[in-house]
Each structure stands twice: as C-alpha cells, then as structure tokens.
Ligand SMILES: Nc1ncnc2c1ncn2[C@@H]1O[C@H](COP(=O)(O)OP(=O)(O)O)[C@@H](O)[C@H]1O
C-alpha cells in the first residue's frame with residue numbers, strides 16, 4: 001500500500017503524521033516492511049532520522065528514504081524503486097518546495113492520499129487554489145483514482161465532537177474529495193518532543209514516571225492508532241474496488 005500525506009500549505013502536521021503512522025502498532029502489525037519517504041528538499045525528517053541514528057534508536061521495520069532530486073526522472077525512479085521493495089510506503093509530500101509536477105506525480109502514485117487540513121477558511125481557500133487543481137488533473141487523466149483523496153481534519157479541539165468536523169468538511173469539500181472518519185486533535189505533547197528524534201512510543205517510555213505527560217502521550221498514541229486503522233480499512237476498500 002502506498003500512502004501520501006500531502007499539503008501545499010506548511011505546518012499542517014504532514015511530517016508528524018507520516019512519522020508516527022509509520023511507527024504505529026497498527027501499521028507494524030499489518031505490514032512486514034515500511035518505508036518512510038520524505039520528498040521535501042528541506043529534509044526536516046532527514047535531520048530527525050539522523051538524530052535517531054546518533055542515539056542508536058531501533059528503527060524496527062521502518063526504513064527512511066529522502067528523495068531530494070528536482071530532476072524528474074531521478075525523482076520518479078526513486079519513488080518507484082522504494083515501492084518495489086516495501087509492503088507499505090508512507091510519503092511526506094510537500095507542495096511549494098518540490099514544484100507542481102513532482103507533487104502531481106507523487107499523488108498519482110499513491111493508493112491513498114491524505115490531506116491534513118485545519119477547519120479554517122484560510123486552509124480551505126489555499127486547498128482550493130493550490131492542491132485541488134492538481135487532484136482534478138489526476139482524476140481527469142485516471143478516473144479510477146476518484147475515491148482515493150481524503151481530508152483529515154487536524155489540530156481539532158480534543159473535546160470537539162468528531163461528527164461535527166466530518167459534517168463541516170463534507171459540506172465544504174468538492175464531490176471528488178471526502179473526509180476521513182478520523183481526526184488529528186491538537187495535543188501539547190507534540191511541542192515537547194517532536195524535534196528530538198523520538199517517536200511517540202519511545203517518548204512514552206521516556207516520561208513513564210510523569211503522570212501528566214504519560215496521560216498526554218497515551219491520548220496522542222490513541223489518536224495515531226485510530227488514524228492508522230482508518231487508513232488501513234479505507235485502503236482495503238480501495239483495493240477491493242479495483
Ligand atoms: N496534533 C498536533 N497537535 C499540536 N501540535 C502539532 C500536532 N501535530 C504537529 N504539531 C506541531 O505543528 C508543527 C507543524 O507540524 P509538521 O508535522 O512539521 O507540519 P508539516 O510537515 O505539514 O509542515 C510542528 O511544530 C509540530 O510539532
């Protein structure tokens with residue numbers, strides 16, 4: 001299965017979601033090998049991965065790949081060859097820094113495209129003017145791709161009723177895009193550890209003795225497992241309909 005987290009707008013949780021779903025228990029139970037792929041030339045995840053390496057943290061089934069080439073053939077060949085060797089591939093797909101052609105190729109290559117989006121008119125209009133035209137082009141060229149594009153509501157208030165988010169997005173999204181039946185709530189825990197090379201499970205071990213942090217990280221792990229399970233089941237539906 002090939003999954004992409006894509007947004008032309010920065011700071012919507014793409015990289016955080018890519019990393020933590022790759023290390024989630026649900027994904028690791030389901031797939032023998034997992035490739036985490038960063039397509040951003042800035043290399044945020046690359047630095048994160050290098051910190052892990054320096055600390056000697058166990059990557060388990062997850063391998064990391066950074067494709068930074070802006071040359072079309074190198075970029076496309078890189079993506080194809082990684083997907084040949086891994087049962088699950090999770091891509092962090094940026095917008096501006098790679099250019100439209102690269103974003104379009106990466107999205108078209110995915111079985112499932114997840115678009116993290118806040119409930120804000122700002123994010124909606126950015127989506128409609130930047131990412132949506134790319135998605136429309138893909139669907140026009142390959143109509144079977146319809147049904148593979150899903151918005152994931154992000155940074156929602158932890159106490160907000162998810163039903164409210166789904167209704168909101170179903171209302172404003174164009175018909176080719178649906179809302180994933182899961183949310184990525186705002187959690188302060190991400191501010192505490194994200195940059196240091198740990199994944200959520202490793203961070204949970206680190207703060208075991210602190211009740212408050214343990215409560216927060218447990219909630220965050222639950223969010224990620226729910227998102228991963230939802231992705232797996234939607235991915236299966238897409239597979240069955242092929
Ligand atoms: N669920 C969350 N709740 C609160 N902050 C988050 C959450 N997910 C990510 N963040 C923070 O938001 C910022 C942007 O996240 P990041 O994953 O780097 O976004 P992107 O890759 O889309 O630019 C980071 O500082 C990250 O720690």
Ligand SMILES: [Mg+2]
Nearest residue numbers: 014015016044
């Ligand atoms: Mg990022």
